[in-house]
Amino acid sequence: MSRAPLPVLVVGGGPVGLTVANLLAASGVQVALVERNASTSDEAKAISLDDESLRTLHTANLAGPVLQTVVPGTGTRYYDRKGRPLFHARGPQPYRLGYPFKNQFAQPELERVLLDALKSRPEADVRFSTELVAVPEDGHTDCVSVGLRTTGEKSGDSEVQRFSWVLGCDGGRSTIRELRGIGMTGSSHEEVWLVADTTGDHHDERYGMHYGRPDRPTVIVPGRGGRCRYEFLLHPGEGQKGEADFETIRRLIAPYRQISEDQVERSTNYTFNAVVADRWRDGRCLLLGDAAHMMPPFAGQGLNSGVRDAANVAWKISEVWHGRAAEKLLDTYELERRPHATAMVKYSRQLGDVVMTTNKRRALFRDIIARSLLLTPPGRRYLTQMRFRPPARHDAGLVQGAHRLTGSILPQPRVLVPPSLRPRMLDDVLGHGFVLLGVDVPDEAWQRFDGPEWRDIAWPIRRIDVFLGDRLPAAQTGRHAIADADGRLEEALAAARNRFVLVKPDRYIAAVMGPHDIPGVGSELREVMA
Incomplete structure (x- = not known):
């Protein structure tokens, strides 16, 4: 009798790690998830789920619970240099993939839904306050040894365990990426942005708002139950990366509403990166999400790109784990996902340079071009249907032939x-x-x-x-x-x-x-x- 395969280890309890763990468990794969923190995140991070992500969650019977935490959105409305409406980008055909194109949510709520679902699956072992500290080269060809250590008050010596595969979903400061010596290529940006998630807000729009005023680029994204996210580009001297100052928050939000300190759920000052890992697979270790690629937030595709990674990896791991495919199938993961993730990093950076520019002449030129495009049906479709966004497709990997549909995602009518x-x-x-x-x-x-x-x-x-x-x-x-x-x-x-x-x-x-x-x-x- 052949030995049952070892579980798959998912490192990182954020949305990408929780998603891939749920997908694996739903397909009958034994999976262990470890997270160094004692609980899921309460930080201001991702805020937008697209239709493809919801479709992926549907395969693990998670779309229904997740939809109870989101605002079924209608895209993004862009405003010009004087705060006047420019155009409303609603995306491609409505419900092309079966769900609204863009959906606002609060990440802590999403993580709780995904965690509750994972804990209910008998195939899953969830361990918080546990960190990965080593991935030694041990010569095994059918498994990988890792060192795990308990964190917090009960921290102690590390113990070595074996797993069939290790999926690094541990964020931009990925321990797995560091331990395996994998670098990242791209650029870091020095501009500091303030992000604040607030409550008791009057905004009830079902779309995000991008204000392209060069004196103060601003993003406003309403959520459920009076929640609203505000993001502001800070001027030199207004704040550094790290904890946000409430007085600065109050002053910047003042044109939109009055706010008290207890109405700020979470806030931070942050900078962003536009980088891609030099390789996404190292033996039996694979990188997903921010561990594999980080991008500016202006396109709302950071988390969604990670969910695409999870969807791509999960079924392949499942086929290999169940013995229906060879390990080389996993070589197609990076072939299929890297080109689009790289294009999305570049697109997100360029979109920020255009929409959130602080250059008055560039802002004027942007507004003139946009209004000119809106005068023609092709130009209007280009902007309102977001045809400027890189399409998700597979041009290499598990694809055969040159038919125009090959490599594209099948719609869901x-x-x-x-x-x-x-x-x-x-x-x-x-x-x-x-x-x-x-x-x-x-x-x-x-x-x-x-x-x-x-x-x-x-x-x-x-x-x-x-x-x-x-x-x-x-x-x-x-x-x-x-x-x-x-x-x-x-x-x-x-x-x-x-x-x-x-x-x-x-x-x-x-x-x-x-x-x-x-x-x-x-x-x-x-x-x-x-």
Whole structure:
């Protein structure tokens, strides 16, 4: 009898660590999470979850509880150099991935929801007041040894334990990254920003507000129950990195509201970095979230990029842990995620340089360009649909072929499912593993997957017939079926009509295949997975 694989160790109890631990546990992987602090964070950190992050949480049955803590947002409204409305960026098509495009939240509340869910899973072992202190090279090829030590009043000597994999979700000052000698490349910024999370606020807008006044760039993000975040660029002499001064907070917030000291939930002065780790995998240690990349906050994508990391890593670790794929599958993690994370770091920095500039001439030029673009339909779509943001896609890794849908994320429309024909979210039909969609293909076309290139694949693939147009779906033996509920399914997959679409567990498209492509794609995928 073969020995059961060792648990996976997640280092860091922030949102990214809690997310990947929940995803792993939900897939049946034994996981241990350690956090050096005694509890989850109460600091002013991330404040925005996007639709892709909520879709990822849905796969671990967490979207419902998380939605109770967020404001279903409508994007970001940008204001010009004089505080006048410029444009409202609502993002791409509403509910394209099944959820609102941008959602405001309070990080301590989110972490509590994720932690409660993780503690309820029998596969998970959660240890606070525990820090990682060593990851020695011990020559093992099937596991990794780590030194763990209790912190706080009960701190003591470290003990060595073995795990199958170690996931470093321990933030910008990652211990794992330091112990493994992994550097970061990029730039640090000296500008100091004050951030304050407040209560008793009158703002009820469901969007963030970016004021591009060069004399005082400002961000305001309303939350639930009278909460509101304020961020201000500090002038020289107004404060240094670290604890924020209440008198400064009161003075800067005064134009928007009166505030008392007990209405400041949390605050700090901070600077930001725009850096990416030089490598994301070192043997059996992988980096996620801020441990792998840090970016300015202006695009609201720091946490969301970390959740994308978690979604990408979790299903691959699960496939390897359960023995359905080889370790080399994890080499595709950095190939798939680094390009977009790097582009998002660059984009976040450039967005801050433009939107939050302190240069009056640059601000004037920015406002003129924006108002000119708004005069034309293409320019208006470019701004309001945020087409200037780097799209998340996989151009390398577990992708095959050059079809324009390959590497992109599959949208999530509502679909009709027989026999009830009750509209359902697409992911509820796709399940949790690989999916093969036959888009308006004849029944006999499925026989091409009976060849040896696909027949011997170890990982299960759900097969689904996709009926486009106004037609009723008809399920065949061994396959499921879905039909278009409102035109969104056809919009998403019309380019793949009469083809097969292979969708990975993280909902990114691995391949779009015509009949003659099927054997070759099967062979290539087996090479990566086996």
